[in-house]
Amino acid sequence: MSRDFIPDRFRDQVALGVGGAQGIGKAIAVRLGREGARVVIADIDRPMMARAAGELSDEGGRARQVLCDVRKPRQVNRMVEQAVRWHGRVDVLMYIAGVGKTAPFTRTDERHWDWTVDTNLKGAFLVARAVVPHMIKRRRGKLVFMASTNSWDAEAELAPYNASKAGVFLLAKTLARELGPYGINSNAVGPGLIRTRLTAPLLKDRKFMRKYQNLIPLGRVGEPEDIAGPATFLASPDADYVNGVLLFVDGGQLA
Numbered sequence: 669m670s671r672d673f674i675p676d677r678f679r680d681q682v683a684l685g686v687g688g689a690q691g692i693g694k695a696i697a698v699r700l701g702r703e704g705a706r707v708v709i710a711d712i713d714r715p716m717m718a719r720a721a722g723e724l725s726d727e728g729g730r731a732r733q734v735l736c737d738v739r740k741p742r743q744v745n746r747m748v749e750q751a752v753r754w755h756g757r758v759d760v761l762m763y764i765a766g767v768g769k770t771a772p773f774t775r776t777d778e779r780h781w782d783w784t785v786d787t788n789l790k791g792a793f794l795v796a797r798a799v800v801p802h803m804i805k806r807r808r809g810k811l812v813f814m815a816s817t818n819s820w821d822a823e824a825e826l827a828p829y830n831a832s833k834a835g836v837f838l839l840a841k842t843l844a845r846e847l848g849p850y851g852i853n854s855n856a857v858g859p860g861l862i863r864t865r866l867t868a869p870l871l872k873d874r875k876f877m878r879k880y881q882n883l884i885p886l887g888r889v890g891e892p893e894d895i896a897g898p899a900t901f902l903a904s905p906d907a908d909y910v911n912g913v914l915l916f917v918d919g920g921q922l923a
């Protein structure tokens with residue numbers, strides 16, 4: 669799906685897209701690159717990261733890649749140091765990495781809980797903690813975290829995912845309060861149902877889809893590009909006075 673872009677909106681800006689190898693993260697990374705940002709993609713999936721960087725350069729943008737598991741503090745710190753070594757700073761942090769799978773609550777084991785919460789929430793904390801000191805020094809920066817409609821509206825059989833995404837929103841809000849005085853904005857995006865690898869099993873489930881589509885006033889599932897525009901808006905100068913919000917992008921599902 670093609671979307672207009674705003675040439676040079678992120679010119680001379682350095683954007684770190686964590687979880688940018690595919691799906692929503694890739695759409696955001698490509699959009700930032702098309703609009704002039706120097707993009708660093710960090711992800712655990714090396715082949716998909718290479719493909720995303722290739723796509724970005726086909727579009728005339730530039731992207732560097734760093735392999736990083738966001739659950740590992742040392743890897744996170746090294747990844748941020750590398751981005752700063754390459755480009756001298758980070759103007760925009762997009763924290764997009766996320767995982768989830770359904771399971772009845774009584775069959776949700778600790779491994780499942782830790783995998784989800786460590787990736788979605790602890791990773792957001794670790795990455796922000798590594799990036800923010802660099803932003804404080806320059807007294808500017810934009811933090812954008814990937815939350816979800818599930819930050820607000822619980823879905824059955826997704827306890828760790830729902831809890832982690834609610835946590836991501838409150839982390840974004842906390843940082844909005846704490847870092848606003850340093851000229852740093854912190855916001856979150858809350859996608860509804862978007863067509864990606866994460867949702868592929870649900871999208872194949874006809875019964876689920878019949879029910880779900882009725883819940884979306886716009887009557888369709890979203891595409892990753894539907895999220896790229898709102899997410900990059902929050903990172904742009906147009907959002908200089910937007911701080912501490914969760915911007916739902918869900919076709920009206922929560923209306």
Ligand SMILES: NC(=O)c1ccc[n+]([C@@H]2O[C@H](COP(=O)([O-])OP(=O)(O)OC[C@H]3O[C@@H](n4cnc5c(N)ncnc54)[C@H](O)[C@@H]3O)[C@@H](O)[C@H]2O)c1
Nearest residue numbers: 687689690691692712737738765766816859861862864866
């Ligand atoms: N697709 C949706 O309907 C939807 C809805 C609401 C929120 N979200 C959120 O949007 C974000 C992107 O999801 P998506 O649908 O594009 O999924 P996706 O699976 O296509 O992309 C997720 C990315 O995160 C990376 N990742 C996972 N674990 C990681 C780790 N430990 N370290 C580093 N990178 C890691 C993956 O390799 C992948 O590139 C997630 O946070 C997800 O929770 C998605």
